[in-house]
Amino acid sequence: MKIQPVIMSGGSGTRLWPMSRAALPKQFLKLVTDRTMFQNTALRVCGKEDGAYLDPVVICGANHGAVVAEQLDEIGLQPAEIIIEPCPRNTAAVAAVAAAWATRKDEDALVLLMPADHHIADSAGFRAAVALGAKAAEAGNIVTFGIKALTPHTGYGYIKTGEQLIPSVYKVAAFKEKPEREIAEHYVKDGRHYWNAGIFLYKASAMLDEMARYAPEIKAAAVNALEKSALSDGALHLDEAAFSACPSDSIDYAVMEKTDKAAIIAPVDVGWTDIGSWSEVSSQDKTDNVICVNAANNIIRSDGPLIAAAGVEDLIIVATGDAVLVARRDNAQDVRAIVDELKKRGLQHLL
Amino acid sequence: MKIQPVIMSGGSGTRLWPMSRAALPKQFLKLVTDRTMFQNTALRVCGKEDGAYLDPVVICGANHGAVVAEQLDEIGLQPAEIIIEPCPRNTAAVAAVAAAWATRKDEDALVLLMPADHHIADSAGFRAAVALGAKAAEAGNIVTFGIKALTPHTGYGYIKTGEQLIPSVYKVAAFKEKPEREIAEHYVKDGRHYWNAGIFLYKASAMLDEMARYAPEIKAAAVNALEKSALSDGALHLDEAAFSACPSDSIDYAVMEKTDKAAIIAPVDVGWTDIGSWSEVSSQDKTDNVICVNAANNIIRSDGPLIAAAGVEDLIIVATGDAVLVARRDNAQDVRAIVDELKKRGLQHLL
Numbered sequence: 237m238k239i240q241p242v243i244m245s246g247g248s249g250t251r252l253w254p255m256s257r258a259a260l261p262k263q264f265l266k267l268v269t270d271r272t273m274f275q276n277t278a279l280r281v282c283g284k285e286d287g288a289y290l291d292p293v294v295i296c297g298a299n300h301g302a303v304v305a306e307q308l309d310e311i312g313l314q315p316a317e318i319i320i321e322p323c324p325r326n327t328a329a330v331a332a333v334a335a336a337w338a339t340r341k342d343e344d345a346l347v348l349l350m351p352a353d354h355h356i357a358d359s360a361g362f363r364a365a366v367a368l369g370a371k372a373a374e375a376g377n378i379v380t381f382g383i384k385a386l387t388p389h390t391g392y393g394y395i396k397t398g399e400q401l402i403p404s405v406y407k408v409a410a411f412k413e414k415p416e417r418e419i420a421e422h423y424v425k426d427g428r429h430y431w432n433a434g435i436f437l438y439k440a441s442a443m444l445d446e447m448a449r450y451a452p453e454i455k456a457a458a459v460n461a462l463e464k465s466a467l468s469d470g471a472l473h474l475d476e477a478a479f480s481a482c483p484s485d486s487i488d489y490a491v492m493e494k495t496d497k498a499a500i501i502a503p504v505d506v507g508w509t510d511i512g513s514w515s516e517v518s519s520q521d522k523t524d525n526v527i528c529v530n531a532a533n534n535i536i537r538s539d540g541p542l543i544a545a546a547g548v549e550d551l552i553i554v555a556t557g558d559a560v561l562v563a564r565r566d567n568a569q570d571v572r573a574i575v576d577e578l579k580k581r582g583l584q585h586l587l
Numbered sequence: 588m589k590i591q592p593v594i595m596s597g598g599s600g601t602r603l604w605p606m607s608r609a610a611l612p613k614q615f616l617k618l619v620t621d622r623t624m625f626q627n628t629a630l631r632v633c634g635k636e637d638g639a640y641l642d643p644v645v646i647c648g649a650n651h652g653a654v655v656a657e658q659l660d661e662i663g664l665q666p667a668e669i670i671i672e673p674c675p676r677n678t679a680a681v682a683a684v685a686a687a688w689a690t691r692k693d694e695d696a697l698v699l700l701m702p703a704d705h706h707i708a709d710s711a712g713f714r715a716a717v718a719l720g721a722k723a724a725e726a727g728n729i730v731t732f733g734i735k736a737l738t739p740h741t742g743y744g745y746i747k748t749g750e751q752l753i754p755s756v757y758k759v760a761a762f763k764e765k766p767e768r769e770i771a772e773h774y775v776k777d778g779r780h781y782w783n784a785g786i787f788l789y790k791a792s793a794m795l796d797e798m799a800r801y802a803p804e805i806k807a808a809a810v811n812a813l814e815k816s817a818l819s820d821g822a823l824h825l826d827e828a829a830f831s832a833c834p835s836d837s838i839d840y841a842v843m844e845k846t847d848k849a850a851i852i853a854p855v856d857v858g859w860t861d862i863g864s865w866s867e868v869s870s871q872d873k874t875d876n877v878i879c880v881n882a883a884n885n886i887i888r889s890d891g892p893l894i895a896a897a898g899v900e901d902l903i904i905v906a907t908g909d910a911v912l913v914a915r916r917d918n919a920q921d922v923r924a925i926v927d928e929l930k931k932r933g934l935q936h937l938l
Contacts, residue, residue: 529924542937546914546921551899555911562904562913563897570897573880586893
């Protein structure tokens with residue numbers, strides 16, 4: 237059975253300001269390769285010769301339907317559907333909409349739910365992991381992807397493996413929130429904790445069943461919003477009143493931590509990175525529009541202005557035509573505070 | 588007798604890149620107050636009610652005649668003359684041209700030669716110092732202005748006082764190059780060394796006499812270039828062939844260190860600053876286009892783009908529409924290396 241990719245592209249990515257903007261969030265930028273992260277997410281599975289994947293479904297915000305269509309066209313892909321969220325309602329709602337959409341054709345369709353803003357260096361390795369996970373998903377499990385924890389990262393969630401189902405696939409023993417440093421160090425050493433990649437593989441009917449059990453309001457609102465959806469401008473617009481009524485929760489909280497169907501493929505070693513802040517983006521400092529003098533270990537990016545850095549180290553320097561960010565590399569989260577301050581000052585046009 | 592101000596405005600000010608550009612050097616920018624440094628230099632002495640000063644003569648580069656006229660007009664002043672240097676030949680040539688120009692009307696005219704890019708907080712105090720120096724200048728001395736050395740600055744030249752002529756005016760005992768730190772510390776303590784403000788007050792005939800003695804080639808070339816000069820576009824253009832033949836030397840080397848007519852007013856305590864690098868420019872960090880989060884002690888300036896600084900200290904951050912500088916505050920001289928690199932890369936349009 238072919239797998240149905242569903243790309244979650246609703247994020248705003250404020251921590252990658254000033255390049256990431258409300259009108260063009262980070263997933264639509266060429267931050268890591270010469271394709272955007274959204275394009276790379278689609279190409280990772282679609283358009284391959286083996287034809288193991290259906291055309292992608294993309295779920296995105298109201299302002300981004302056009303850019304999704306354009307960016308897919310640019311890489312020679314057609315969307316199976318572009319689904320517009322009238323408002324953000326977090327990942328549980330998206331997982332439910334994806335499942336409900338897929339059951340229109342086949343209630344046992346396998347859905348591969350992927351964030352649009354992750355970088356995965358080894359696409360073939362990722363597809364191999366999906367193929368492995370498909371067996372567990374067909375058996376009714378909701379499959380997660382456990383990335384080998386290379387560092388005691390305190391910005392990621394972790395998953396603890398339980399009983400082995402088949403080689404490299406386990407039941408989930410527990411989901412762990414972003415941990416304190418000491419706990420994360422313990423996780424890295426004990427060999428049973430993996431980074432939660434935020435990618436899910438499930439049979440549409442299985443997800444809807446678990447939703448009915450653990451998050452019935454979310455399921456009802458999502459199904460209702462899809463039933464009342466309308467096609468316009470080449471995209472399927474979820475009904476605003478129905479979708480607004482959906483509780484906002486993550487799929488991890490709403491379902492995964494509660495269900496006994498959670499499984500994990502581990503270790504998945506595919507060069508995965510959540511491009512969540514500038515510290516995960518490589519520097520452009522060898523390009524024509526960057527000059528460094530006695531400057532080292534900086535992340536420097538410009539989409540236009542020349543950046544000249546002299547005598548500085550461990551900084552993030554990002555310039556666009558109308559804004560410049562200078563922050564410490566070890567404190568990339570400060571960008572959020574900047575964005576908050578911009579909102580407070582009413583400078584929405586810079587967001 | 589009225590004093591003839593002559594403003595030396597030939598500098599390029601590369602250390603204040605990226606705001607200071609070849610087309611608009613630092614003296615024509617509003618870096619310190621809401622007037623440009625050039626305008627402040629003119630207003631410091633001209634247009635006062637006492638009428639002690641003649642209209643200013645401005646000596647500037649070929650590309651800057653128009654901006655000089657425009658900026659004088661903006662503050663309600665008329666130039667006595669705008670003199671265009673076809674090429675830069677350092678301050679000795681400028682001092683000679685100024686003297687030769689002044690003798691056309693009166694060979695004993697008192698010339699006040701001032702760089703266009705210094706900041707002086709106390710204009711009235713400065714005029715009082717000039718009035719005091721005028722007596723020594725009328726007696727044939729070439730008068731310098733000795734600024735009380737507030738710190739052991741290693742980027743300034745120093746002047747050592749000799750025999751007292753009248754209260755607060757001394758013969759010069761010696762000129763000192765930019766000193767090493769330890770020597771500068773000694774200067775600050777001993778009470779006989781002052782910062783050389785680079786401002787000169789002299790009788791035109793006295794300067795030409797000393798030039799004839801110590802720098803005859805410079806004098807001859809400057810006088811020749813002025814004699815062959817031509818008026819066009821509202822400015823007096825020095826003859827290119829004649830002026831090009833002038834040796835390039837500073838007035839300190841060519842004349843002041845050799846003549847026995849050098850005098851110094853000291854101490855001159857008027858809040859003088861040579862705006863030579865970003866470390867002498869105050870921050871704009873309270874303005875609308877700067878946002879700081881956990882950031883302190885930075886010099887932040889923008890002529891357009893919003894600058895957001897997070898978690899950083901002791902930096903210089905300067906942004907224009909096409910370039911961004913990030914440097915260490917204690918290493919403002921690095922900007923020169925940046926400018927050299929821009930030249931090397933053929934990025935003249937950014938200079």
